[in-house]
Each structure stands twice: as C-alpha cells, then as structure tokens.
Amino acid sequence: MLDILGTVVRFRAISFSQISTGESSPAPPNLASRMKILIDHGMPFQLVHGGYQTQIEETKRGLEQIGMDVQWMRWWDDTQRADLIHAFSPVSQALLIHSREKNIPVVLTTLLTLECNFSETRIRAKRWRDGLLARSPGVRGLFKTLPQQALHLCTQNVVSLEAERRAMQRIYGIRRDRISIVPYGLSDTFLNAEAGSRGGDYLITQGTITERKNSVVLAELAHRAQVPILFVGKPYNVSDPYWKRFEALIDQKWVRHQDHVSNPVQMVELLRSARGFVLMSDMENWCLSAHEAAACGLPVLVPRMNWSMERFGDQARYFQDLRSRANLAILRRFYEDSVSLPIPQVRQWSWREVAQQLTRVYEEVLSTPPQN
Numbered sequence: 001m002l003d004i005l006g007t008v009v010r011f012r013a014i015s016f017s018q019i020s021t022g023e024s025s026p027a028p029p030n031l032a033s034r035m036k037i038l039i040d041h042g043m044p045f046q047l048v049h050g051g052y053q054t055q056i057e058e059t060k061r062g063l064e065q066i067g068m069d070v071q072w073m074r075w076w077d078d079t080q081r082a083d084l085i086h087a088f089s090p091v092s093q094a095l096l097i098h099s100r101e102k103n104i105p106v107v108l109t110t111l112l113t114l115e116c117n118f119s120e121t122r123i124r125a126k127r128w129r130d131g132l133l134a135r136s137p138g139v140r141g142l143f144k145t146l147p148q149q150a151l152h153l154c155t156q157n158v159v160s161l162e163a164e165r166r167a168m169q170r171i172y173g174i175r176r177d178r179i180s181i182v183p184y185g186l187s188d189t190f191l192n193a194e195a196g197s198r199g200g201d202y203l204i205t206q207g208t209i210t211e212r213k214n215s216v217v218l219a220e221l222a223h224r225a226q227v228p229i230l231f232v233g234k235p236y237n238v239s240d241p242y243w244k245r246f247e248a249l250i251d252q253k254w255v256r257h258q259d260h261v262s263n264p265v266q267m268v269e270l271l272r273s274a275r276g277f278v279l280m281s282d283m284e285n286w287c288l289s290a291h292e293a294a295a296c297g298l299p300v301l302v303p304r305m306n307w308s309m310e311r312f313g314d315q316a317r318y319f320q321d322l323r324s325r326a327n328l329a330i331l332r333r334f335y336e337d338s339v340s341l342p343i344p345q346v347r348q349w350s351w352r353e354v355a356q357q358l359t360r361v362y363e364e365v366l367s368t369p370p371q372n
Contacts, residue, residue: 039086042088084104113284151174158358208235267292275335277289286307
C-alpha cells in the first residue's frame, strides 16, 4: 500500500510550536485516565466509509469508553494539547519531524494491505530494488521522502497481523520491538448478533466499489456462474470509469447493488439473511467485513492470501489466483454448499478490548525516554 500511495502524501502544516505535552514530567504507569490523545488521518476524502474509516472512528470511541481524553487533531487550533498523537497513515513527514522536536510521541497505524501478502520471492525482490534506489545518487534524495520513511520516524508502529509485522521488518527494516500488533474490533451489534436463517437466495460482499476490491471481476464471475451476489458499498466517485463498468453489470438478478449501509443493525439483517460472504479483493490486511459476516453466522469465501490464512485458516473456502478459471466452479460450489457450511470460529474482539490493548502501547511509549 505504501508503494501505491507514493508521493501523494500531503505535507500539512500544523502549529507544533503551541501543541505541547499535557504533562511536564515523564508519564507514570497506569495513566490511561489522564492521557490526552490526538487522532489524525492525513488524507481527507480517501475513506468513503470503508473499513479503515470504521477502524479510526471505533478506535476513538473505544478509547473514550475506557475514560481517555481523545480528540481529533485540529490543525487550525493552536490551543490544543496532547500527550501523544495516534496517526493513521498516510501522514506527512513534517508532522513526524516536528512532533519529535516537541517530544510528542507519535503512534502510527499503517495498513500494509499489499506488502503483508507478498511471497518470500517478492519480499526479496522488493528489498533488493529498494536498497538499489536508496544507494542511487540520482534517486537517493527522493527515496528519503517516500511514505515508508514514516515507519522509521514515528515512535511506535501498530499493525493488526503478524503478516504485517513480518513485512514491516523484512521489507522496511523496522525493528520488531518498534512494532505492536493490535487487532481490529467489532461493535457490540455484530458481536451480539445471532446466526440468521441464511434464507436469502444471494451471497453478499461489502466494500468500496473499486479496482483493488475487484468488484468488476466478481460481478462478471457472478454472471458467468449464475450466482446472485449483493454488493454493498459505494464508489469513491460516481463519475469514476471503474464504477461505470460495474454499474453496467447490475441487473438485480445475478449482480445486485445496495449503497453503503451506515446503520449496523440494518447491516446485520442483510448479513443474517444472506447465504454466505464472498470477497475477491487483492489488497487486504484484516478485512473487517469478512469478520462482521462471520459474527453474523456466515461462511466466507475469500482469496487465499497471507491475511486470510492467518485469520481464518481451514475455516474458510478460498479462491485460487484471482484470474484463475477454477474460480467459476469454486464460486458455484460455495453457493450450493453455503447454507450447510459451518460458521468460522475465529477470535473476535470488541473495540473496548482493542482500546485496552492500545492503552498498553501508549503507556509503554510514554514511559520510555524519547530517542533522537
């Protein structure tokens, strides 16, 4: 994902001269109730109510539930104070450099949706290429401005999977002790949902209608396999050519569409009446929607990738390579078997539990002397 973001990271100014730590002395243990946390995301309009936006909003809500003072970073407000900034990438290197100058630790959550699924061969190739670029006189300066440098500049990195930590270590050279693993959570509405009847005649998929989700590929496969799939989500922009391609495939028979559902109760009802959950994305790390589906009692059919094998193991059905001809039969067989398939029994966390794990990361960061 960091490669794809490339140079789009914006350098946003913030008045760090007047944002200071909330405590003048080093933070003692058990300071959760006194922490003042700022949460930031550096790319407006990128989220479109997807899983990343849910993660950010629910993280803030979970931290507030356990008594922490959490605010969105108000870059225009020179009176705002903080003990720590929790930034969700992409963020500017300027923010990280100035926060270090002011001794404000930055915990950085990065989604390695591409890199965590690399094969060993691809990891070695990328390390070789990046090393070559870093040593090339004509590219060296530009290379130092790429988003991956944020992984080195922040105080502590947070990821959700061991596959992401491994990629961060192997590809970007981040020490293991500077990477914390904190899972995604689910709202109580999903955690308390009972398995439905699976009485509908459709499979369901959820997410932004975009190329990395392979929405068009899955829609075309639904037509060929004659398997009805309900797509829940919206595009980044209705004028996007990719959305137009997908829209042309909607026939309300094999390819059905429902705009993004913000009400979790309504989403639970859609899931509980579906026969199963399906996903063809080739860029994922945790896939919140697959976990929501499992919580609602649905079997899942997902790509065989590092993230899915770590989270679901032998409790899911898997597509082959995303362009494999075998996927037609795999989708049709999953649809036929779905009403009798077992529900994945995977560990799920509440956002409150996630907040408690994050608090331990914050406490460790604040109790560690700053490093230059």
